[in-house]
Amino acid sequence: MFYWIKRFKKLSKIKKFFVVVVLLSFIVLLGGLGFWFGRSYIEKSLQKVFSPLGTLLTGKPKEARDVPDPLNGVLYTQTEANRWKNRLPLAVVIENHTDARPQTGMAKAEITYEALAEGGITRTLNIYLAPDTQLGPVRSNRPYFLDWLSEYKAGYAHIGGSPEAQAKVRQYGIKDLDQFGLGAPTYERVTFRFAPHNVYTTTTKLRAAAAKKGYTGPVSIESWLFKDKEAEPEERPKKFSLKVKFGSSYSIGSYDVDWIYDPKTNLYLRKNGGLVHTDAATKKQLTAKNIIVEYVPTQLAVSGGHGRLHMSTIGKGKVKIFTDGKVFTGTWKKSSREGRTRFYDKRNKEIELNRGKIWIEIVPVGSSVSFK
Numbered sequence: 001m002f003y004w005i006k007r008f009k010k011l012s013k014i015k016k017f018f019v020v021v022v023l024l025s026f027i028v029l030l031g032g033l034g035f036w037f038g039r040s041y042i043e044k045s046l047q048k049v050f051s052p053l054g055t056l057l058t059g060k061p062k063e064a065r066d067v068p069d070p071l072n073g074v075l076y077t078q079t080e081a082n083r084w085k086n087r088l089p090l091a092v093v094i095e096n097h098t099d100a101r102p103q104t105g106m107a108k109a110e111i112t113y114e115a116l117a118e119g120g121i122t123r124t125l126n127i128y129l130a131p132d133t134q135l136g137p138v139r140s141n142r143p144y145f146l147d148w149l150s151e152y153k154a155g156y157a158h159i160g161g162s163p164e165a166q167a168k169v170r171q172y173g174i175k176d177l178d179q180f181g182l183g184a185p186t187y188e189r190v191t192f193r194f195a196p197h198n199v200y201t202t203t204t205k206l207r208a209a210a211a212k213k214g215y216t217g218p219v220s221i222e223s224w225l226f227k228d229k230e231a232e233p234e235e236r237p238k239k240f241s242l243k244v245k246f247g248s249s250y251s252i253g254s255y256d257v258d259w260i261y262d263p264k265t266n267l268y269l270r271k272n273g274g275l276v277h278t279d280a281a282t283k284k285q286l287t288a289k290n291i292i293v294e295y296v297p298t299q300l301a302v303s304g305g306h307g308r309l310h311m312s313t314i315g316k317g318k319v320k321i322f323t324d325g326k327v328f329t330g331t332w333k334k335s336s337r338e339g340r341t342r343f344y345d346k347r348n349k350e351i352e353l354n355r356g357k358i359w360i361e362i363v364p365v366g367s368s369v370s371f372k
Contacts, residue, residue: 069130071110071152072289073226073355076130083130088175088210088217090128090203091149092157095139097121098254098273100197105135107279107286113148115362116298116309120252127152128203134281136200137193138179141165144296144362146172147313150338153219155210159187159199162308172337175215182209222340225352231324236263240325242291242371247298247364257361259291261325266354268322289356291322292343294332298364311362319343320369323354327371 067081068074071089094103096114106112109126117123117139125145126135141161146168149156159179160166169176179187179199186209189198210216240261254273261268270277270286277286297312319332321343330345343351363369 068223068226068355069110070221070223071127071129072358073223073353074110074130075355080130086218087129088207088215089152089154089219089221090157090177090206090210091145091152091154092126092128092135092201092206093139093141093145093159094124094126094135095121095137095197096123096255096272097197099194100137100139101272102278102280103137104200104280105133105203107282107284108133109357111358111360112288113145113360113362114257115142115144115311116246116364117142118307118309120246120255122246122255125149127154132203134200134202135206136190137197138187138199138201139196141169141178142309143168144309144311144313146174147334147337148341149174151340152221153338155206155215157201157206159196164308175210175213177206177209177213177215224340224343224358225350226355227352230266230354231326233263235324236266237261237325238263240371242268242322243369244293244361244363245368247367259288259322263325266324267356268359270359287357288359289323289354290358292358292360293320293322293369294341294360294362295319295365295367296362313341314339317365321351321353322371 063077063079065075065077067076067078067085069076092105092109094106096103106124106126108131109128110130111127113125114122115125123139123142125148127149135157138157138159141156141158143162143165145158146156146165150172153175155175155177156169157177157179161169168174169178177186179201186205187199187201189195190200192198242259242261244257244259246255256273258271258274259268260271265287267287267289268291270288278284279286295318297317299310300307301310314334314336316331316333319330321328321330328345328351330343330351332341332343334341345351
């Protein structure tokens with residue numbers, strides 16, 4: 001560096017002027033080229049990154065999740081919702097006999113009703129719209145299931161049923177998907193279980209059979225109220241558990257239900273008969289975002305040599321709703337068979353639920369329901 005400075009000092013004034021002009025021209029040229037290339041690069045980058053309003057658009061923008069599932073309030077993108085918005089809802093009877101566990105497909109039901117059948121054994125009615133899944137073991141119809149599925153105008157998957165229940169299917173004009181009328185391949189008997197706990201189907205097969213019968217969607221469903229936001233982690237209790245017994249006159253210990261609250265996920269984890277209750281498809285424990293315990297007047301009547309339960313599903317009664325690790329006591333109301341069951345607090349304000357799986361425990365009045 002010093003060498004070139006000494007050389008420059010020895011030059012004549014004319015040569016010094018010439019050198020300075022050349023250096024300045026070179027600097028200006030480099031600066032201009034740098035500015036042009038830099039500006040071009042930045043402009044192209046900005047064109048890729050920002051819209052005229054400055055909204056970040058790099059890559060493929062994430063589609064908003066703002067379309068609620070009318071059953072459980074879970075939010076989907078419009079693209080996802082387009083796959084199910086015109087579907088026929090399905091109501092599927094899946095048994096809960098100890099020999100039927102673990103069942104398949106209950107984890108994906110948006111809403112599950114659990115109620116007594118006979119002999120102290122509970123049975124479930126599972127409602128599906130958005131997800132697709134294998135289902136089973138499928139079992140028989142009961143009349144009170146018809147009162148709940150009528151709220152969704154759903155296609156009804158079952159295997160026969162009690163005489164009263166089967167007569168009401170015809171009387172009510174239910175979109176019937178009885179295995180006795182469809183058979184294979186809609187329903188198939190698996191080899192890894194003994195009858196009668198071995199009849200399985202899928203949501204895809206059921207909807208294909210429904211379409212052939214002219215049962216199609218979309219069906220308008222009156223949604224329940226859902227909260228915009230769940231309780232913050234610091235607002236959730238560290239521990240909470242719920243135990244449901246289905247009435248001392250009817251149930252037996254293998255069908256008592258325990259729900260253990262997990263504050264990290266804000267979910268309730270299910271045990272049945274003291275054992276972790278899993279889904280055969282997911283291999284994971286069954287969970288729910290909301291537990292609704294609905295107290296329903298229940299009577300045992302003997303007809304044709306068989307004892308059948310009758311439940312007064314229309315009217316009103318006591319309800320306890322468990323969400324966010326808390327309990328809300330109120331009243332359930334249902335004005336008609338097709339009328340939507342609604343849940344109200346002590347001020348007669350409809351209770352809001354969290355978005356996610358809803359499990360409804362239908363228990364006889366006087367059943368033991370404890371929590372701590």
